[in-house]
Amino acid sequence: MALRNVLQFIILGLLDQQPLTGYELTKAFDSDIGEFWSANHSQIYPQLRRLEQSGQITHEEEVSGEKLARKRYAVTADGRGALNDWLSAETEPTVGGRDEFAVKMYFIKTPDDPRLAHMLAAQLRFHEQKLDHLKMQMTRKFPDGQNNNDYGHYLVLDHAIRRETAYCEWLESANPNQ
Amino acid sequence: MALRNVLQFIILGLLDQQPLTGYELTKAFDSDIGEFWSANHSQIYPQLRRLEQSGQITHEEEVSGEKLARKRYAVTADGRGALNDWLSAETEPTVGGRDEFAVKMYFIKTPDDPRLAHMLAAQLRFHEQKLDHLKMQMTRKFPDGQNNNDYGHYLVLDHAIRRETAYCEWLESANPNQ
């Protein structure tokens, strides 16, 4: 299977919700969507150029202040078509995402390994903190389960919370001193 | 943070368990360890060459039949040192592994979307099957919780099972018709 360049579709999807600048797109990958896909501005700007050249997006210059011109991009009919084709296509399930810590654990031979407790504790601190942060976002954005107009957003947050919960439970269960 | 070339350490770790050929290393990434890291032979053979050039591994020629010479690699003292340094170093926690399906879900606006049920069902079939497979491996390799001599192997299997369980539960909960 050829590489599909998923980034282009994510950009189309974000621009379909509302027109955005490259800078705003970049920030979007640091929030909710970043839980399951990330990208730097150095990938985004060239991709925007290619999407515009192929007629899937257009931009308007927006001037704020004296000189600063930013480009606000919007999806064209063509782009919306490509987005819907992508959404409707069968999705190759994700297999074996890379996890350096899990691989390190594979090389720990016995529960007595003196490094084990510290390694687990460090990861647990991080993932517990992340879980807290995600739960706060959930209560802030979806108080009392209101999610009918923004279901996808709710789904990925819920997914991330379940993932981090399972990760923490694994880390706790892996500690033989508990 | 510079890219750390994790692959080299995984190879060292696998060779530290027992000497292996490039072909056998390649197969290792299709089994247990493949749940959290994968690599093709086209990455492995060049990496073996580099590891040998830097003195971290050596190889012996092994001839089977008339002509077929395979190279069986083993870790040197240097290599074992590098492996232990890697294992002992702090591990940058994994953030936001890429998941194309989760990203697609982000763009589903409402629970009424006509594509939703089919999308969820297809993923659920896959992940349920995978979960079954993992559970079978677990009972086959660790009947009655015997894992003291192969703890890491047990840990990653357990991790993969928890991950797939959480994934399935998410997919089921995301289906509004249930």
Next chain:
DNA sequence: TGACACATGTAACGTGTTACATGATTCG
């Protein structure tokens, strides 16, 4: 003798990260 697994390598390309580079706006 044909298919399939074993076995090793290189080349081309796509994707992702880090670093380089520049300048404007806002707010204290």
Next chain:
DNA sequence: CGAATCATGTAACACGTTACATGTGTCA
């Protein structure tokens, strides 16, 4: 007026996937 953020771009490099390429061993 200095720092932080807004804003856009390119270049170099690292990593990963797919395709190309070749040959042996085993078993039906």
